[in-house]
Amino acid sequence: MKRIPQTENGYGVRYCTSDMRLYQITQCLEKKKHTLWRLTDEGYVRLISSDSPYDLYEAAENDK
Numbered sequence: 001m002k003r004i005p006q007t008e009n010g011y012g013v014r015y016c017t018s019d020m021r022l023y024q025i026t027q028c029l030e031k032k033k034h035t036l037w038r039l040t041d042e043g044y045v046r047l048i049s050s051d052s053p054y055d056l057y058e059a060a061e062n063d064k
Contacts, residue, residue, distance in 0.1 A: 009027075033051065034052065036059055
């Protein structure tokens, strides 16, 4: 996916892991869900969604 969908309309943050991989955490206000995206050369890859953004930080660290 080249871009993050417009449905992800809440606040988001960029996140960099200890080994320098870039991620974006976004929020869908309607569903009250947060989504973790990995930033690649081709665009964004959707990894996982959660009710809490704090769950996504651990998922980013465990993503290889």
